[in-house]
Amino acid sequence: MSGSSITIENVKQFIVGYDSKVPLITGEEKRYINFDNAASTPVLEPVLETINRFMPWYSSIHRGTGFKSQLSTNIYNKTREIVLNYCRANDDAHIVIYGKNTTEMINKLARRLLIEDDQVVFSTWMEHHSNDLPWRYNQRVVHIEVDEQGRLDLNDLRNKLDEFKGKVRLVAVTGASNVTGYINPVHEIAKMAHEHGAEILVDAAQLAPHRALDLKPQDDPGHIDYLALSAHKIYAPFGQGALVANKDVFTRGNPDQVGGGVVDVVDKDYVFWSEPPEREEAGTPNLIGALALAKALQVVDEIGMDKIAEHEMKLTSYALKKLKKLPGMTIYGSDDENDVENRLGVITFNLEGFYHAYLASILNYEYAVGVRNGCFCAHPYLKKLLKITPEENEAYEKRVLNHDRSQIPGAIRMSFGMYNNEEEVDIFVEALQRIQRGEIKGRYVQNIQTGEYHPENLESDYDKYFRL
Numbered sequence: 001m002s003g004s005s006i007t008i009e010n011v012k013q014f015i016v017g018y019d020s021k022v023p024l025i026t027g028e029e030k031r032y033i034n035f036d037n038a039a040s041t042p043v044l045e046p047v048l049e050t051i052n053r054f055m056p057w058y059s060s061i062h063r064g065t066g067f068k069s070q071l072s073t074n075i076y077n078k079t080r081e082i083v084l085n086y087c088r089a090n091d092d093a094h095i096v097i098y099g100k101n102t103t104e105m106i107n108k109l110a111r112r113l114l115i116e117d118d119q120v121v122f123s124t125w126m127e128h129h130s131n132d133l134p135w136r137y138n139q140r141v142v143h144i145e146v147d148e149q150g151r152l153d154l155n156d157l158r159n160k161l162d163e164f165k166g167k168v169r170l171v172a173v174t175g176a177s178n179v180t181g182y183i184n185p186v187h188e189i190a191k192m193a194h195e196h197g198a199e200i201l202v203d204a205a206q207l208a209p210h211r212a213l214d215l216k217p218q219d220d221p222g223h224i225d226y227l228a229l230s231a232h233k234i235y236a237p238f239g240q241g242a243l244v245a246n247k248d249v250f251t252r253g254n255p256d257q258v259g260g261g262v263v264d265v266v267d268k269d270y271v272f273w274s275e276p277p278e279r280e281e282a283g284t285p286n287l288i289g290a291l292a293l294a295k296a297l298q299v300v301d302e303i304g305m306d307k308i309a310e311h312e313m314k315l316t317s318y319a320l321k322k323l324k325k326l327p328g329m330t331i332y333g334s335d336d337e338n339d340v341e342n343r344l345g346v347i348t349f350n351l352e353g354f355y356h357a358y359l360a361s362i363l364n365y366e367y368a369v370g371v372r373n374g375c376f377c378a379h380p381y382l383k384k385l386l387k388i389t390p391e392e393n394e395a396y397e398k399r400v401l402n403h404d405r406s407q408i409p410g411a412i413r414m415s416f417g418m419y420n421n422e423e424e425v426d427i428f429v430e431a432l433q434r435i436q437r438g439e440i441k442g443r444y445v446q447n448i449q450t451g452e453y454h455p456e457n458l459e460s461d462y463d464k465y466f467r468l
């Protein structure tokens with residue numbers, strides 16, 4: 001499809017593998033519907049085309065003297081400018097540091113943020129583990145509460161900022177939840193944090209593919225100091241993550257990983273580190289990943305983040321309206337189809353009478369729909385939404401620690417990308433209705449250790465579809 005211009009209306013034609021058919025339990029094949037975009041998105045065709053076009057020029061970057069090395073270095077540096085532009089970070093305060101994903105980027109910040117003994121970091125109870133555990137294990141953390149529906153409790157944030165006045169180094173908050181899809185008011189939170197002398201990190205792993213980002217100038221009280229994102233959630237799955245960061249933090253202290261590429265001078269007993277961002281990218285960087293990320297950002301900018309948001313809001317509203325009508329349906333978080341502006345197309349639910357892992361497996365093997373089930377790397381948040389009692393929690397933990405995952409609490413998550421459409425939602429809802437009517441062809445057995453269900457005696461022939 002390269003050559004024609006890409007719009008929100010035709011974007012599905014530019015999604016690699018959009019028409020792929022996958023096998024069903026019956027032996028037939030059906031077009032795969034991907035409703036697991038919150039985990040990873042497929043690749044955009046222009047991203048793949050750009051990589052292929054670049055490959056003849058690919059070479060070592062940094063300090064190579066050959067033309068291809070210089071061209072590659074030039075492109076690598078240019079990708080940083082594109083990321084900065086995408087985040088509307090147009091001042092000198094911000095730099096782009098690359099790594100492999102959001103998790104790595106937040107871990108890096110958690111290790112490099114030098115904090116005083118009496119300071120704390122705020123995280124929240126709606127975070128993905130990637131914006132909670134790195135803080136727990138590197139800093140002293142205080143968690144901000146969520147309400148019964150799973151919304152961040154801004155009053156609790158305000159109270160805790162007052163309680164720890166002057167002692168809060170950073171507020172680490174997700175831009176949008178990977179469970180309920182709620183979008184947090186990050187600029188309002190930033191303003192509150194700055195008023196109390198703290199900085200803010202926005203985990204934009206979920207937000208970046210669906211809403212325009214705007215770090216705002218440093219003199220705006222609502223500006224964002226740090227932002228992390230993953231390219232594999234923005235149609236560029238080539239192992240790249242980015243941390244857009246206030247440069248100052250990374251000019252102090254030692255890099256968290258050392259080796260080649262991070263030094264200006266090394267002698268037998270001393271080292272002078274390079275300036276950031278190089279100082280934070282030990283070893284040979286992932287040039288192809290950076291190129292893919294930059295191209296994907298250009299493409300979504302070309303389509304228009306406003307158009308993407310509008311399409312996804314409409315689709316979310318459509319899906320909520322239909323899903324709500326199913327008997328026995330519980331949607332976690334808001335199920336209001338008229339209130340979709342401040343949420344993403346991430347819908348997490350349970351259907352009465354169907355264990356989440358069982359239902360996810362039927363959807364795959366009988367309807368070719370890919371969803372996700374479980375706790376979505378946000379255990380404290382999900383347990384709160386599911387209203388798990390302390391007794392249930394204790395029993396479940398005991399079983400898991402005994403390698404029995406057969407009854408882990410959880411839910412099903414469907415999550416949209418910009419290329420999904422109402423027809424796919426219709427197929428999905430009809431599948432759920434059929435399953436509720438008992439139209440289940442397979443007999444499914446559970447693997448106690450993993451908790452997953454598979455059709456009895458079915459061996460998937462992966463080699464038929466792809467082999468090395």
Ligand SMILES: Cc1ncc(COP(=O)(O)O)c(C=O)c1O
Binds near residue numbers: 101
């Ligand atoms: C909100 C949020 N933060 C962080 C992450 C971690 O992203 P990655 O696995 O790319 O490091 C995810 C992944 O799903 C996420 O949804």
